[in-house]
Structure formats: C-alpha cells, structure tokens
Amino acid sequence: MEHGTSYKERKVITIGVVSELTGLSERQIRYYEERKLIFPERSPRGNRKYSFADVEQLVDIANKREEGVQTFEIRQEMLKEKKKEEAKNIKKEMLRGQINARFGVQKN
Amino acid sequence: MEHGTSYKERKVITIGVVSELTGLSERQIRYYEERKLIFPERSPRGNRKYSFADVEQLVDIANKREEGVQTFEIRQEMLKEKKKEEAKNIKKEMLRGQINARFGVQKN
DNA sequence: CGTGTAAGGAATTCTGACACG
DNA sequence: CGTGTAAGGAATTCTGACACG
Numbered sequence: 001m002e003h004g005t006s007y008k009e010r011k012v013i014t015i016g017v018v019s020e021l022t023g024l025s026e027r028q029i030r031y032y033e034e035r036k037l038i039f040p041e042r043s044p045r046g047n048r049k050y051s052f053a054d055v056e057q058l059v060d061i062a063n064k065r066e067e068g069v070q071t072f073e074i075r076q077e078m079l080k081e082k083k084k085e086e087a088k089n090i091k092k093e094m095l096r097g098q099i100n101a102r103f104g105v106q107k108n
Numbered sequence: 109m110e111h112g113t114s115y116k117e118r119k120v121i122t123i124g125v126v127s128e129l130t131g132l133s134e135r136q137i138r139y140y141e142e143r144k145l146i147f148p149e150r151s152p153r154g155n156r157k158y159s160f161a162d163v164e165q166l167v168d169i170a171n172k173r174e175e176g177v178q179t180f181e182i183r184q185e186m187l188k189e190k191k192k193e194e195a196k197n198i199k200k201e202m203l204r205g206q207i208n209a210r211f212g213v214q215k216n
Numbered sequence: 217c218g219t220g221t222a223a224g225g226a227a228t229t230c231t232g233a234c235a236c237g
Numbered sequence: 238c239g240t241g242t243a244a245g246g247a248a249t250t251c252t253g254a255c256a257c258g
Binding site: 133 | 217
Binding site: 122123124138154155156 | 248249250251252
C-alpha cells in the first residue's frame with residue numbers, strides 16, 4: 001500500500017455527501033458518532049470526514065435501526081465482530097511466525 | 109459492480125479536500141477543469157465532486173505543469189491515451205464476438 | 217497562459233440546547 | 238432513546254472579474 005490505506009478506508013467524504021449517499025440525516029450521522037458506532041476523522045478546521053467503509057457501516061446501522069435494534073446493541077455486535085477479526089489476525093501472525101522460524105527471517 | 113462504479117471512480121470528494129490531497133489551489137483545480145483536463149460531477153446545489161481517480165489525474169497534471177508542459181499539451185496527451193484505451197477495448201470486444209460465434213450466445 | 221486575489225452571496229458545517237416521547 | 242429543529246457563527250464553495258505577465 002502506497003499510503004497506509006486503500007480507497008475504501010481513506011477519510012475524505014464530508015457529512016453532506018455521506019447524508020446523500022446513505023439517506024440518513026446529518027443529525028443521525030452525528031448521533032451515531034456520539035454513540036461510538038462510527039469514527040470520522042476531522043479536517044484541520046474541524047469538519048468530519050468519512051470513508052467509503054464508514055458509509056457502508058452507516059448503511060448497516062440504518063438497517064439495524066429499522067429493525068428496531070438500539071444503538072447500544074449495535075455497538076455490542078460491532079465489538080464482537082471486532083474481536084473475531086482480531087482472533088483471525090492473531091492466528092495469521094502465529095502462522096507467519098512459524099513459517100519465519102523454519103524458513104527464514106524476512107521482516108514484514 | 110454493485111453501483112456502476114468502484115470506490116476509485118465514485119465522485120464524492122469536495123474541492124477543499126482535493127486541494128489538501130493534491131497540494132493544488134482551488135483556483136488551479138477549477139482552471140484545469142476549464143481547460144478540460146478534469147471532469148468533476150456536481151452536487152444538487154452545484155458543488156464540484158471528484159473521485160480518487162480525479163485526484164490521481166490532478167497529481168499527474170501537477171507534475172507535467174512543473175516540467176513546464178502547457179495545459180493544451182497535457183490535453184493532447186490525454187486524448188492520445190484515451191484512444192489507445194478505446195483501441196484495446198475494441199479488440200477485446202472483437203475477440204468476445206469470435207468466441208460467442210463459435211461457442212454459444214451468452215449475452216454479456 | 218496560468219494563477220492570485222478581493223467581492224458578494226448562497227450553502228455547509230459545527231456545537232449546545234430545547235422538544236417530544 | 239433517537240431524532241427534529243431553530244440559533245449563531247465560522248468556514249466552504251461558487252461565479253465573474255481584474256491583475257500580472
């Protein structure tokens with residue numbers, strides 16, 4: 001990766017565009033941030049900037065909300081997902097460690 | 109593709125962010141549009157929106173300009189590139205036609 | 217030709233708050 | 238709890254123009 005993040009992860013979209021893209025109001029988008037469901041970056045002046053991944057996350061949140069799921073519960077589910085991901089990554093790293101130990105020591 | 113365009117092509121970035129990303133002034137970015145080097149979309153209200161592909165294009169343009177290449181010349185080069193792409197695509201389509209003619213008629 | 221800048225107006229975004237439920 | 242809204246201010250964006258070169 002040339003810049004640390006892919007197009008999908010780079011935070012470059014302003015809240016107005018996110019609102020158009022998701023159909024959510026800016027109020028809703030800001031509230032979901034308050035509830036720690038979404039984590040925009042800030043421009044120098046303080047404007048929120050979102051990634052495509054954030055937009056997709058928001059669409060998921062919107063669907064859950066329509067089903068009546070509360071933001072608190074959505075947060076719980078997100079944390080579970082995150083742990084699963086971490087477990088996966090640890091397995092990968094262990095495997096990599098095994099391979100390096102036997103076949104050589106390429107950093108990264 | 110789920111929406112006609114990939115993350116790279118979707119026009120969602122405002123001119124201020126493009127300016128930060130490229131280091132070009134808004135004035136320059138608008139001028140390159142005037143010279144038909146770049147083609148942002150417009151939001152409902154009229155604000156320009158760019159894609160990551162546009163951002164990369166602008167970086168290329170900036171490099172050419174530093175070398176003293178004029179916008180007119182840059183445009184010429186772009187048109188040449190475009191023709192090459194089209195020629196490639198025509199070849200692909202012809203090949204596909206050949207295959208369909210011999211082995212079956214799957215549309216698309 | 218390519219870019220800076222001041223100008224004026226319209227739309228954007230931000231925060232903190234009140235409202236309803 | 239989740240969302241709407243009015244409030245006031247600061248930053249954003251737009252266009253058309255003058256300037257310099």
